[in-house]
Amino acid sequence: MRQFVRLMRRSLRPLVLGSAVLVLLMSVQAVTPAQQPTPAQTTPLAQTTAPSAELSAAPAELPPLPYPYDALEPTIDAQTMQLHHDEHHATYVENFNEALADYPDLQSRSVEDLLRNLDDLPDDIQTKVRNNGGGHVNHAMFWEIMSPDGGGEPTGALAAQINQTFGSFSEFQSAFEQAGADRFGSGWVWLIVNNSGTLEIVSTANQDTPLMLGFYPIMGNDVWEHAYYLNYQNRRAEYLSAWWNVVNWPEISNRFEQASQDR
Numbered sequence: 001m002r003q004f005v006r007l008m009r010r011s012l013r014p015l016v017l018g019s020a021v022l023v024l025l026m027s028v029q030a031v032t033p034a035q036q037p038t039p040a041q042t043t044p045l046a047q048t049t050a051p052s053a054e055l056s057a058a059p060a061e062l063p064p065l066p067y068p069y070d071a072l073e074p075t076i077d078a079q080t081m082q083l084h085h086d087e088h089h090a091t092y093v094e095n096f097n098e099a100l101a102d103y104p105d106l107q108s109r110s111v112e113d114l115l116r117n118l119d120d121l122p123d124d125i126q127t128k129v130r131n132n133g134g135g136h137v138n139h140a141m142f143w144e145i146m147s148p149d150g151g152g153e154p155t156g157a158l159a160a161q162i163n164q165t166f167g168s169f170s171e172f173q174s175a176f177e178q179a180g181a182d183r184f185g186s187g188w189v190w191l192i193v194n195n196s197g198t199l200e201i202v203s204t205a206n207q208d209t210p211l212m213l214g215f216y217p218i219m220g221n222d223v224w225e226h227a228y229y230l231n232y233q234n235r236r237a238e239y240l241s242a243w244w245n246v247v248n249w250p251e252i253s254n255r256f257e258q259a260s261q262d263r
């Protein structure tokens with residue numbers, strides 16, 4: 001009998017051990033999903049700098065100009081504003097929607113999200129989205145960061161950050177104008193918050209946006225000739241210098257705060 005019991009214990013031991021291992025595996029499986037980082041925790045760095053409100057791609061729409069065409073005169077003339085908004089910006093929107101027409105799944109994403117992830121888009125629309133999606137987000141920001149009541153200097157946290165980074169507001173202005181003048185051909189000059197959370201002046205060619213590089217643009221000036229040629233002809237430096245008269249610092253401060261919150 002004793003031999004029988006010993007034999008049974010030996011036979012059952014692997015089963016007991018196997019069951020214990022099975023229970024352990026099941027408990028690990030049950031716990032692991034809860035311990036995995038959520039998608040929000042693993043969001044790529046580029047997306048952490050995004051503003052909360054982004055532009056719809058379903059379809060993209062031309063935002064209305066927030067003031068009359070002649071509101072920024074004499075710095076920017078009414079005809080330039082009309083052509084710039086109603087023709088140039090409208091065309092970027094139209095071409096962007098055309099590019100996405102065959103890709104309805106992409107229309108549920110924001111324009112900014114598509115620009116931050118250009119490499120993941122189908123090859124045949126990458127350039128169109130880059131140029132026209134970029135043109136759309138850049139100009140949508142541009143109209144908002146100008147105002148008939150613009151000019152003066154920034155205040156609060158943005159002013160403090162500008163002074164800390166560039167030495168003074170006038171030194172920042174000089175560096176911004178220089179970067180705009182140095183941009184060869186068509187493009188933009190930007191004030192961005194970089195991945196270290198520091199302000200930085202950069203410029204981009206064509207309609208490339210800092211979003212493509214993982215940066216959030218606080219403000220940007222359009223140095224395409226279509227932005228200034230009727231008034232300033234080839235005198236881009238004069239346009240860059242006059243532009244401060246229409247800069248909407250409260251809106252730029254909002255963008256700075258938004259970027260700080262979303263980091």
Ligand SMILES: [Fe+2]
Nearest residue numbers: 088222224227
């Ligand atoms: Fe433009």
